[in-house]
Structures are given as C-alpha cells and as structure tokens.
Amino acid sequence: MSDVAAEVRGLRMRYGTTDVLHGIDFQIRTGEVVALLGPNGAGKTTTIEILEGFRGRSAGEVTVLGTDPAHGGEQWRARLGVVLQTWRDHAKWRVRELLQHLGRYYARYGTPEFPRPWQADELIELVGLTAQANRRIVTLSGGQRRRLDVAIGIVGRPELLFLDEPTAGFDPAARREFHDLVHRLTDQERATVLLTTHDLAEAEKLADRVLVLAGGRIIADGSPDELALRMSAQAEVRWTVDGQRFVHPTDEATAFTRKLFAQYGGAVEDLEVRRANLEDTYMALVREYEQ
Amino acid sequence: MNWPTTARLGLARGGIELRQTWTYWPDLLQFVTFSGIQIVVLFLLRGHHVPGASFSLGSVALPSVIGMSFVFSGALGVTALLCADREDGTLLRAKATPGGMDAYVIGKITNTSAIVLIGLVGSVVLGLVAFPGVVLTPAGAGTLTWVAVLGLLATIPFGIIIGSVIPSPRFLALVMLPFGGLAAISGIFYPITHIPGWLQGLGQVFPLYWLGLGMRAALLPSHLASVELDGSWRLPLVFGVLALWSVAGLAAAPAVLRRMARRESGSRVAARRERAMLRPTT
Numbered sequence: 001m002s003d004v005a006a007e008v009r010g011l012r013m014r015y016g017t018t019d020v021l022h023g024i025d026f027q028i029r030t031g032e033v034v035a036l037l038g039p040n041g042a043g044k045t046t047t048i049e050i051l052e053g054f055r056g057r058s059a060g061e062v063t064v065l066g067t068d069p070a071h072g073g074e075q076w077r078a079r080l081g082v083v084l085q086t087w088r089d090h091a092k093w094r095v096r097e098l099l100q101h102l103g104r105y106y107a108r109y110g111t112p113e114f115p116r117p118w119q120a121d122e123l124i125e126l127v128g129l130t131a132q133a134n135r136r137i138v139t140l141s142g143g144q145r146r147r148l149d150v151a152i153g154i155v156g157r158p159e160l161l162f163l164d165e166p167t168a169g170f171d172p173a174a175r176r177e178f179h180d181l182v183h184r185l186t187d188q189e190r191a192t193v194l195l196t197t198h199d200l201a202e203a204e205k206l207a208d209r210v211l212v213l214a215g216g217r218i219i220a221d222g223s224p225d226e227l228a229l230r231m232s233a234q235a236e237v238r239w240t241v242d243g244q245r246f247v248h249p250t251d252e253a254t255a256f257t258r259k260l261f262a263q264y265g266g267a268v269e270d271l272e273v274r275r276a277n278l279e280d281t282y283m284a285l286v287r288e289y290e291q
Numbered sequence: 292m293n294w295p296t297t298a299r300l301g302l303a304r305g306g307i308e309l310r311q312t313w314t315y316w317p318d319l320l321q322f323v324t325f326s327g328i329q330i331v332v333l334f335l336l337r338g339h340h341v342p343g344a345s346f347s348l349g350s351v352a353l354p355s356v357i358g359m360s361f362v363f364s365g366a367l368g369v370t371a372l373l374c375a376d377r378e379d380g381t382l383l384r385a386k387a388t389p390g391g392m393d394a395y396v397i398g399k400i401t402n403t404s405a406i407v408l409i410g411l412v413g414s415v416v417l418g419l420v421a422f423p424g425v426v427l428t429p430a431g432a433g434t435l436t437w438v439a440v441l442g443l444l445a446t447i448p449f450g451i452i453i454g455s456v457i458p459s460p461r462f463l464a465l466v467m468l469p470f471g472g473l474a475a476i477s478g479i480f481y482p483i484t485h486i487p488g489w490l491q492g493l494g495q496v497f498p499l500y501w502l503g504l505g506m507r508a509a510l511l512p513s514h515l516a517s518v519e520l521d522g523s524w525r526l527p528l529v530f531g532v533l534a535l536w537s538v539a540g541l542a543a544a545p546a547v548l549r550r551m552a553r554r555e556s557g558s559r560v561a562a563r564r565e566r567a568m569l570r571p572t573t
Binding site for chain 1 (some may be wrong): 293296297300303304307308311315318376379380383384386387388389390391394555556557558560561564
C-alpha cells in the first residue's frame with residue numbers, strides 16, 4: 001500500500017463567477033487522522049465532496065487512493081467510507097438488516113489485508129447499538145442514528161474514511177464514545193481519516209494533523225502542537241501566594257517561573273502554566289487571515 | 292460490473308422494501324386507502340350500464356382500473372419512491388456504495404413491479420368473484436400476461452425519468468394533476484367513445500388508454516369489443532403502442548437517471564432538507 005492516501009495539488013473550485021477554492025495543496029499520509037478546520041463557507045464540504053468523488057472540480061490535481069476521484073470506479077469506491085453531515089436515509093429499515101445488506105456490496109472487494117465486509121453484529125456491538133439492532137432506524141435517537149452512520153461508513157472496512165462534522169449535535173458522553181470509536185478504528189483498523197469539525201477540542205484530541213481552510217485557501221498545516229507553537233509563544237502563568245491568586249501572561253514561561261520561585265520559594269502554590277490551545281491558535285489564525 | 296451479484300443484491304433490496312410496504316403501517320394504510328377508494332368506486336359503478344349495451348359499467352371499469360394501476364402505482368409509484376429517496380439521502384447512500392446505484396434501481400423496479408402485480412392479482416380475483424361478466428379464459432390469461440409485462444416496461448422507466456427530473460417531493464402533487472386529466476380522457480371510468488373526437492385522439496397517444504383496453508380485452512367477453520373504438524380490441528395496436536413507449540422509456544431512463552445521480556451530493560441533500568424545513572407548516 002502506498003504511503004500517501006490522498007494528494008491535492010492546485011485544487012480550484014468555481015461556482016459561476018465565485019471562487020470557492022483558490023488552489024489548495026495538501027497531502028494525507030496513510031494511517032493519518034487529518035482534521036480540516038475552518039469557518040462556515042470556507043470550502044470544507046466542497047473539498048471533502050471532491051475527494052469523495054461526489055463533486056467535480058474546476059482545476060487542479062486530486063488523487064485519492066491512487067485514483068482521480070472524478071474517474072473512480074466501483075473498485076475504488078469500495079475502499080472508501082463516507083459519513084456525511086446529515087443522513088436520514090433508509091428510515092424504514094432495521095439496523096441489522098441495513099448493515100447486513102450494505103455489507104454484501106463489499107464482499108467481492110475483500111482482500112487478505114482488508115477482509116470485507118465487517119460482520120454486522122460485530123459492528124453493531126462496536127458502535128454500541130446491540131440493544132437497537134432490530135429497531136427501525138426512524139426510531140433511533142440522534143446520537144444512535146449518528147453511530148449507525150459511522151457503522152455504515154465503515155461496514156466495508158474502508159482504507160480511507162471521510163467524516164463530515166461527525167459529532168454535531170452530540171451530548172458530551174456520546175462525543176466521548178465517538179472519539180473512543182475513532183481511536184479504535186485508527187489503531188486497530190489502520191484506517192486513514194479525514195474529518196471536518198467545528199469542535200476544536202475534538203480536532204486536538206483526534207487529529208495527528210490539522211489543516212485550516214479559510215476563504216478557499218489553506219492558511220495552516222501542521223500538528224495541533226506545532227500550530228500552537230507557531231502562532232503564539234505566549235503562555236499564561238497562574239499561581240497563588242498566601243491565598244491570593246495571580247495571573248501573568250508571558251513570552252518566557254520557563255524564565256518567569258524560575259524567577260517566581262527565586263522570589264517566593266515554597267510559598268508559591270497552585271502553579272499552572274497554560275500554553276495556547278488549538279482554539280486560541282485557530283482564532284488567532286483566522287483573525288490574522290481576515291485582516 | 293458483476294451483473295449476477297448486482298442483480299441478486301437488487302432483488303434482495305426490492306424484497307426487503309416490499310416487505311416493509313406490508314409491515315410499516317403508514318405505507319400499509321396508504322395502500323389500503325388507495326385500493327379501498329377504487330373498490331368503492333367500482334361497486335358504485337356496478338349498478339350502471341355501459342351506454343349502448345346491457346352490461347355493468349362496474350365490470351367494464353374493473354379491468355380498466357387494473358390498466359390504470361400500471362400508471363398510478365407503477366410509474367407514479369416509482370416516481371414517489373425516487374423523490375423520497377433523493378430527499379432523505381437513500382439514493383446518495385446507494386451512490387456511496389460500490390455497485391449501489393445499479394442494485395438500487397433494480398430494487399425499485401422489483402418492488403414497484405411486485406406491488407403492481409399483487410394489485411393485479413387481487414383485482415382479478417375481486418372481479419371474478421364480485422363483478423358479473425368478468426371472465427378469465429386461457430386466451431385471456433395469455434393476453435393479461437403480455438399486456439402486464441409490456442405495461443411495466445412502458446410505465447416504470449417513465450416513472451424513473453419523472454422522479455429524476457422533479458426537484459423535490461413537493462412537486463409530486465403538480466405531477467399528479469396532468470395524470471388525473473389523462474385518466475379522464477383514457478376511457479378508464481367512462482368509455483372513450485363518449486368524449487369529443489380530439490380528446491379521443493389525445494388519449495390514444497398515451498399508454499394509459501391502451502393498458503385499459505388490453506386489460507378489458509383480457510378480462511371481458513369478446514362481444515363487448517363492439518362498444519370500443521373501431522368495434523374491436525385492436526390488440527396489435529395495444530402491443531405496438533405499448534412497445535413504442537417501452538423502447539422510448541428504456542432508451543431514455545438510464546441516461547436521465549445517471550445524470551441526476553451524478554449531481555447528488557451531501558450538500559445537495561442538506562440544501563433540499565433545509566428548504567423543506569424552512570417551508571411554513573400549516
């Protein structure tokens with residue numbers, strides 16, 4: 001298997017006279033989890049739909065699993081998993097019935113490395129829907145429906161999985177369960193994942209690498225830590241002395257802390273050094289771009 | 292493309308969806324209501340006579356209504372299914388699955404054909420039991436079979452075309468309207484011989500009239516041909532017109548369907564959904 005799962009060069013998209021993507025470049029390596037971030041209207045969904053082969057492009061080169069998505073055949077399609085923002089399909093079907101049926105489409109594309117499809121019951125257990133296996137899909141709650149969407153997305157054991165805002169509308173518990181599921185997928189199934197999200201904590205938790213898309217351009221590309229370091233060396237130091245709280249922003253957190261101890265010694269309590277998190281970085285990036 | 296596998300998947304899909312029609316109560320209710328209305332109308336017509344013959348109008352209308360079911364349950368049935376599946380993303384799911392679109396279409400054709408044929412068998416039994424004059428001879432059964440096969444071929448591809456072209460299920464009512472008009476000029480509930488000549492001509496362009504005529508030829512005594520246009524069942528013409536519509540539909544439907552499917556994407560489904568939710572509820 002190639003080291004590169006997807007490669008995008010000079011991708012442009014124009015609707016009428018409006019340019020939505022102004023020539024973007026990025027690469028997704030096999031086994032990587034990449035988060036695509038950006039404000040609404042930045043072109044995230046357009047980008048992901050072009051990679052999924054659901055949308056044509058105006059210009060540029062796109063290769064997904066070694067194939068141009070515009071000409072991807074059924075063999076290529078069988079190696080992808082797609083979880084869109086809103087699925088309401090197959091409402092009258094039952095959970096197990098649908099997973100079993102959709103799994104059968106992948107049977108002829110199985111390889112020793114990727115045996116296909118995933119057993120329906122095993123998959124149902126993996127996404128925690130065993131109690132709902134015989135329920136009609138229309139009766140599932142929002143979180144259950146979303147987990148079913150993920151199950152359908154991976155029933156063919158995809159080598160590359162697209163997740164478009166997978167946890168929108170989840171409560172915190174469902175969100176955490178979903179994150180565990182993605183970790184399991186990438187650890188055990190060696191799947192490559194491209195996800196879009198508005199939840200920066202989610203991106204920080206799941207992604208090996210973050211791409212920030214704004215105004216149809218990629219304005220940042222790197223691991224969450226790299227981006228945080230690049231954007232701001234500034235950190236916030238909090239501590240208490242004699243029960244009194246102090247907060248001090250500084251560019252030199254280590255030097256400042258050393259000075260603090262030199263001055264107060266053991267009287268320094270509750271010391272906290274907080275570096276900019278992905279959310280701070282993201283806000284700074286987008287703000288900088290918009291100026 | 293591995294056709295045996297795809298065909299098997301399509302048939303399985305059609306079978307599952309057919310079973311849902313009989314076990315999902317909103318669907319069942321719709322089927323029962325629709326059939327119930329037809330049966331009531333037929334019974335109301337039973338007491339009336341065909342103009343110029345001493346034969347029950349209800350017994351003549353019953354085969355005509357069977358013919359009509361190919362257009363309303365067949366063509367418009369598949370149109371409604373396709374529309375709903377585009378709106379809720381079922382079609383996009385098929386597109387995201389390897390070989391999914393072909394199996395999807397085979398499934399829809401299977402499901403719709405089965406519903407039409409189940410209705411046909413039920414109506415024939417009802418006619419034989421409750422409508423004096425309705426008969427099924429061996430020759431009639433032969434006619435019934437080929438008219439039914441051609442009827443499915445002539446109507447379902449057009450249902451797929453219409454379902455691919457109209458932008459949302461909201462337009463379904465708009466599509467139904469001309470079909471209601473077509474039923475009125477196709478001699479379904481009232482003989483075509485008693486409407487103005489130019490409307491007779493228009494009615495004979497479409498398959499609905501010929502489906503009704505073919506079914507009457509299959510299920511009514513031969514002497515009743517005398518009240519038809521030309522005083523004959525005109526079976527060669529029934530065959531010819533239905534075959535022409537079949538060829539046209541089968542030639543055009545795959546391209547129209549492919550074009551529609553190519554344009555489906557997650558954001559299109561989401562946009563349709565948003566529009567549907569913005570619609571004021573009354």
